[in-house]
Structures are given as structure tokens and as C-alpha cells.
Amino acid sequence: MTPFARLSILTQNLVCFWALVLCLSGTAGGMLLWRQKRRLLCALSGFCFLCAYFILQVCRDGTEQRLHGCGDALAERVLRMPCAAFFAALALLSAICCLLFRDVLRWRRAHITSDSIKESMDGLPAGVCYYLEDGRCILVNHRMNDICVSLLGQPLQNGVAFRDAVRDRPVCLLPDGTAVSFRHRAVTYEGAPAHELIANDITELYNKSRQLRADNERELRLKADMKAYGATIADTVQKQEILQAKVNIHDGMNRMILATQRAAEDGAAGAQRGEVLRMWQSQALLLCKEADARRSSSVVSDLNALAAVIGLRLEWDGAPETDDPAALSLFLHAAREAMANAAKHAKAERLAIHIEENGGSLRAAFENERQAAAAPAEERGGLAELRRRVEGAGGEMKIDAGSLFRLSVSIPKGGTANAVSGIDRGGSGDAAPAF
Amino acid sequence: MPYRVLIVEDQEMPRQLFEIFVRSDPRYTLIASIANAALAIDFCRHGRIDLILMDVMTELGSSGLDAAEAVKREFPAVKIIIVTSMPESSWLERARRIGVDSFWYKEAQKEPILAVMERTMAGERVYPDETPAVRIGHASSHDFSERELDILRELISGDSNAEIGERLGIAASTVKYHVQNMLEKTGMHTRTELAAAARSLGIAIK
Numbered sequence: 001m002t003p004f005a006r007l008s009i010l011t012q013n014l015v016c017f018w019a020l021v022l023c024l025s026g027t028a029g030g031m032l033l034w035r036q037k038r039r040l041l042c043a044l045s046g047f048c049f050l051c052a053y054f055i056l057q058v059c060r061d062g063t064e065q066r067l068h069g070c071g072d073a074l075a076e077r078v079l080r081m082p083c084a085a086f087f088a089a090l091a092l093l094s095a096i097c098c099l100l101f102r103d104v105l106r107w108r109r110a111h112i113t114s115d116s117i118k119e120s121m122d123g124l125p126a127g128v129c130y131y132l133e134d135g136r137c138i139l140v141n142h143r144m145n146d147i148c149v150s151l152l153g154q155p156l157q158n159g160v161a162f163r164d165a166v167r168d169r170p171v172c173l174l175p176d177g178t179a180v181s182f183r184h185r186a187v188t189y190e191g192a193p194a195h196e197l198i199a200n201d202i203t204e205l206y207n208k209s210r211q212l213r214a215d216n217e218r219e220l221r222l223k224a225d226m227k228a229y230g231a232t233i234a235d236t237v238q239k240q241e242i243l244q245a246k247v248n249i250h251d252g253m254n255r256m257i258l259a260t261q262r263a264a265e266d267g268a269a270g271a272q273r274g275e276v277l278r279m280w281q282s283q284a285l286l287l288c289k290e291a292d293a294r295r296s297s298s299v300v301s302d303l304n305a306l307a308a309v310i311g312l313r314l315e316w317d318g319a320p321e322t323d324d325p326a327a328l329s330l331f332l333h334a335a336r337e338a339m340a341n342a343a344k345h346a347k348a349e350r351l352a353i354h355i356e357e358n359g360g361s362l363r364a365a366f367e368n369e370r371q372a373a374a375a376p377a378e379e380r381g382g383l384a385e386l387r388r389r390v391e392g393a394g395g396e397m398k399i400d401a402g403s404l405f406r407l408s409v410s411i412p413k414g415g416t417a418n419a420v421s422g423i424d425r426g427g428s429g430d431a432a433p434a435f
Numbered sequence: 436m437p438y439r440v441l442i443v444e445d446q447e448m449p450r451q452l453f454e455i456f457v458r459s460d461p462r463y464t465l466i467a468s469i470a471n472a473a474l475a476i477d478f479c480r481h482g483r484i485d486l487i488l489m490d491v492m493t494e495l496g497s498s499g500l501d502a503a504e505a506v507k508r509e510f511p512a513v514k515i516i517i518v519t520s521m522p523e524s525s526w527l528e529r530a531r532r533i534g535v536d537s538f539w540y541k542e543a544q545k546e547p548i549l550a551v552m553e554r555t556m557a558g559e560r561v562y563p564d565e566t567p568a569v570r571i572g573h574a575s576s577h578d579f580s581e582r583e584l585d586i587l588r589e590l591i592s593g594d595s596n597a598e599i600g601e602r603l604g605i606a607a608s609t610v611k612y613h614v615q616n617m618l619e620k621t622g623m624h625t626r627t628e629l630a631a632a633a634r635s636l637g638i639a640i641k
Contacts, residue, residue: 222593226593226630226631227592227593229593230591230592233591233631233634242448245449298445299471301469301470302494305467305469306477309466309467309481310477310481329473332471332474332495336474336477340477
């Protein structure tokens with residue numbers, strides 16, 4: 001068997017190179033295994049390194065002996081060993097190194113390391129920062145660092161300072177238009193208290209919530225408009241109908257003019273002329289009434305009409321001028337009650353109505369004579385109902401039953417919505433006091 | 436002996452037209468014409484009224500249908516003709532329910548009011564088959580279901596779907612569904628536009 005020393009220089013150098021590669025592999029493998037905290041395999045890797053280093057050293061000594069004629073005795077003895085032993089040793093060490101590297105790779109694939117955590121954190125769309133109580137950062141991903149640079153103009157180095165800067169800002173807007181919100185949580189890191197700060201990208205949510213807020217404000221405005229419209233729609237519709245009626249009258253006028261023209265041209269007979277004349281009269285009457293009949297309210301004329309039917313004479317001292325429908329409705333109720341009582345119980349022929357009105361209230365007093373034999377006034381039935389409604393509207397009601405019966409009401413304007421007339425009870429006079 | 440007639444109409448011109456019609460026929464005597472339906476019962480109590488021509492929406496927010504109900508309860512013999520220009524469908528149903536004798540649409544019905552008065556006084560109940568069809572956007576008022584009309588009446592309040600749903604006893608999502616359906620039928624863009632049109636045309640009046 002050829003001793004190693006008899007090999008050519010080139011072959012020996014190749015063996016040296018092989019040993020050198022094994023040294024480096026053993027060193028790298030040992031460091032990786034050390035980081036993976038696998039002590040036994042790390043020792044094996046170190047052993048491989050030592051063996052390869054020993055072979056390398058022996059080869060170096062052999063080369064020196066050949067060149068300078070001097071060398072180590074141990075090395076000289078080893079160099080006399082068969083070259084196959086060298087090759088076998090190097091092959092064995094190579095196989096061990098390969099197995100170790102394969103194991104290192106397998107272990108990395110099967111285990112999460114701090115590096116893999118950092119890599120995965122850097123790939124997250126959210127910013128992540130873990131820091132200790134004193135502000136020292138344990139882990140900061142790229143996104144969080146970018147956010148910090150955008151907000152504070154410097155990289156994230158102190159977690160406490162950064163959190164203090166964003167603590168009172170539920171949403172932070174970055175210069176690129178991104179909206180981020182921060183969430184903080186206390187955690188434990190290797191037994192010590194630490195903090196987790198996460199910055200979530202809420203740009204889409206933020207934009208949608210802004211849109212929603214704008215829509216809500218618009219809807220509120222529309223609702224207010226709608227309520228206002230609902231409050232005035234009756235008047236609007238009435239005006240539309242009046243306008244339509246006027247259009248109809250004008251159409252009628254046009255038809256009449258045509259009929260008149262035709263009658264004039266055809267030399268109409270007396271009956272036909274009379275018909276045309278009647279049409280003219282009725283239309284003229286309608287137009288005259290329309291011209292002078294725009295009243296703010298029909299309350300007075302309605303009550304006068306009712307009084308005429310009852311056989312009562314109303315003597316007005318003033319007239320309600322307010323447009324407040326609730327106040328007018330309550331006044332109407334009081335008037336109906338007074339008229340019903342005057343006619344049914346007091347057998348009166350006249351009812352005096354005194355009206356005073358100021359900015360805040362409508363005051364009305366209804367006064368009629370009493371029959372001498374009338375019973376004392378008792379407030380029940382219709383009058384009790386009237387008092388309930390007047391006082392419910394924030395007004396006052398007073399009854400004086402001497403030689404004259406006097407019903408006084410003070411009705412506040414506005415806010416008397418509950419006073420809108422009750423048809424089947426008001427003014428009944430059925431359960432009215434006997435006086 | 437002529438029939439004693441009371442006119443309840445808050446608008447000046449229709450009222451005067453009714454007065455002319457009533458006065459033109461010797462079979463009728465006009466007792467009064469008033470603007471507030473709440474007074475109708477008083478006229479019945481004191482004026483021996485035979486026939487009332489009653490508008491639905493009268494002065495000071497007084498309802499002609501409420502007044503008619505009160506009159507019919509106390510004076511069943513008094514004939515009542517409801518006269519209105521609004522095609523609100525619920526009024527027709529309510530008029531039937533409370534025993535109103537006849538129902539006449541001011542502008543839509545061909546038959547003159549005097550003819551309706553005559554038939555009513557003869558004991559006939561004169562009702563139109565249905566409310567007049569009114570165009571609202573691309574749709575007709577007859578294209579809406581009862582539930583849709585209920586919701587349409589509430590829309591004018593300006594309340595939310597949830598509030599309307601609560602009043603009608605249905606879910607807010609159901610209200611939203613019906614509103615969307617009505618918008619599609621009419622081709623209108625907003626519920627405000629829809630509610631305003633429905634109210635001003637008299638299709639849905641609360």
C-alpha cells in the first residue's frame with residue numbers, strides 16, 4: 001500500500017484542500033448547531049473540525065519536510081501510513097459533515113427561530129413592535145419602523161417614547177394617505193414584563209367610516225327637510241288645489257266666451273241667451289267671492305253660522321288673529337262649549353265674546369246672561385273636558401257664575417298640539433253644568 | 436220639504452261651487468257652509484241636518500272622516516257624502532267602515548255632485564269602484580301594494596327605517612326592501628323625492 005508521503009505534491013495538495021474545506025464546514029456546522037442549541041451534534045461537528053485540522057496540519061508538515069528536510073516526528077509517522085487511510089478518514093468526515101448540514105437544514109425547516117420570526121414579521125402588512133419596560137425594543141418589523149419614520153422622522157429605537165407619541169391619537173394619518181390605528185397590550189418576555197404595540201392599516205375602514213359619517217349627516221339634513229316639508233305640505237297642497245280651481249275657472253270663462261260668441265253669431269233664441277247669461281252671472285259671482293274672501297281663518301264665520309242655527313246672537317269684541325292651528329282649535333272648543341251651555345242650560349239669546357291677543361297667548365272670555373232659576377254651575381262633562389285640554393296645553397280656565405255666566409280661557413300659542421279638537425266630546429253641552 | 440244641507444269644506448272655491456250647486460236645486464236648502472269638520476256634529480244637534488257634504492282634510496287639521504264617524508254614531512239618519520280630491524285609498528275603506536253613505540272624488544268622477552246627492556237621498560250608497568289612478572314617476576298609484584302604501588304614509592315623517600318599522604310592526608330591513616321596490620317602480624332617486632311626490636299627489640296621507 002502506498003504511504004501518503006510517496007504521493008505526488010499535487011495529490012497531497014488536493015488532500016490538503018479537502019481537509020481545509022472540511023475544517024470550514026465543521027466550523028460553520030458547529031456554529032449553526034450552537035445557535036440551534038444542539039450541544040451534542042455541535043461537539044460532533046467540532047470533532048470533525050479537529051480531525052480535518054489534524055490532517056491539514058500533517059499535510060503541511062509533510063510538505064515542509066519534503067521542502068526543507070525537517071519535520072515533526074509524529075507527522076513523519078503519520079505520513080508513512082497508507083494513503084487509503086487518509087482518503088477513508090476524509091471521506092468519513094465528509095459524510096459526517098454532510099449529515100450534519102442536512103440535519104441543520106431539516107431542523108430549521110421544522111423549528112421557528114428568532115430569524116424566521118423576524119423575517120415573517122417583516123412580511124406583515126401591520127406594524128409590530130415588542131419592547132421592554134425601559135423602552136428597549138425586542139422586535140420591530142420594517143412596517144413599524146417605516147410608520148415611526150413617517151410620524152416622528154426617525155427610526156424606532158425607544159418603544160415607550162414611540163407609544164407616548166401615538167397614545168392620544170386613535171387614528172394616525174401618514175403622509176401617503178394611509179390611516180393606521182395602534183393597539184397596545186402588556187405581554188411577558190422571558191419572564192419580564194414587556195409590551196406589544198401593533199399598528200393596523202385601517203385606511204379602507206377609515207375612508208368608509210368617513211363616507212358613512214358624511215352620509216349620516218346628509219340623511220339627518222334630509223330628515224329635517226322632510227319633517228319641515230311634512231309640516232307645511234297641507235298648506236302647499238291646498239295652494240296647489242286653489243291654483244287648480246282657478247285654472248278650472250279660467251277654462252270655464254274661456255268656454256263661456258266661446259259660447260257667447262257663438263250665440264251672438266248664430267242669433268241665439270231667448271232661452272239660449274238666458275242660459276249664457278246665467279253662466280256669466282254664476283262665474284262673475286264666483287270671481288267676486290274669490291276676490292274678497294281670502295280670510296286667515298274661518299273660525300269666526302263658522303261660529304256665527306252655528307250660532308244662527310242654535311238661535312244665539314254672538315257679540316264679538318275682537319277676533320282671533322293668530323294662525324296657530326292648535327290655539328285656534330282650542331278656542332273653537334271653548335266657544336262651542338260656551339255656546340252649547342248658553343243655549344241649552346241658560347236659555348240665553350246672546351253670547352258676548354271678548355278676545356285679547358298678545359305675542360304669547362290668546363285670551364277669550366265668553367259671557368251670557370243666566371236665568372234666575374238656573375241651578376248653580378257645576379264643572380263636569382264638557383266644561384271639565386275643556387279644562388283638561390286647556391290646562392294640558394299650558395293654559396288657564398276660569399268660570400264666574402254670578403248674575404252673568406263668564407267662561408274665561410287663556411290659551412298659549414304654540415306647543416298646544418294636544419288641543420286639536422275632539423269632535424265627539426267638545427261642545428256637547430250634554431253633561432254641562434246646570435246654570 | 437227640501438233637504439237641509441250642510442257643507443263642510445275648507446277651501447273657498449270648492450265651497451262656493453257646492454253652495455251654487457245646492458242653491459240651484461230647489462230640493463235642497465243650504466243651512467250653512469263651514470270650514471271646520473269639528474263643528475258638523477253641533478249643526479246636527481241644533482240644525483236638523485239631512486245631508487252633509489264633507490271634505491276629509493278641513494281647517495285646523497280637523498278630519499272629515501272623524502267628524503263623519505261621530506255624526507253617524509249620534510245621528511245615523513243623517514246622510515253624509517265625503518268629497519275629496521285626494522286619491523288616498525285608506526279613506527275610501529274607512530268611509531265604508533264607518534257607514535258614510537257616499538264618496539265622491541271632486542275632479543275624477545264624471546257623475547255630477549247633484550246626481551250623487553239625489554241617489555244618496557234616495558237611499559243608495561254611491562261609491563267609486565276604486566281610487567282614481569294617479570301617475571307618480573313611472574308608476575301608477577294602483578301599482579303599490581297595501582304594505583307599500585302604509586310605508587309611503589310614514590315616509591313623510593322623515594323617520595328612519597327602524598322607527599317606521601317599529602310603528603308598523605315590521606323589520607327595518609322590510610321597510611328598506613319596500614322603499615327600494617317603490618323607488619324602482621317610480622324611477623325616483625331618493626325616498627325624500629318619493630315621499631314628497633306621494634304626499635303632494637294625495638296618494639299617501641297620514
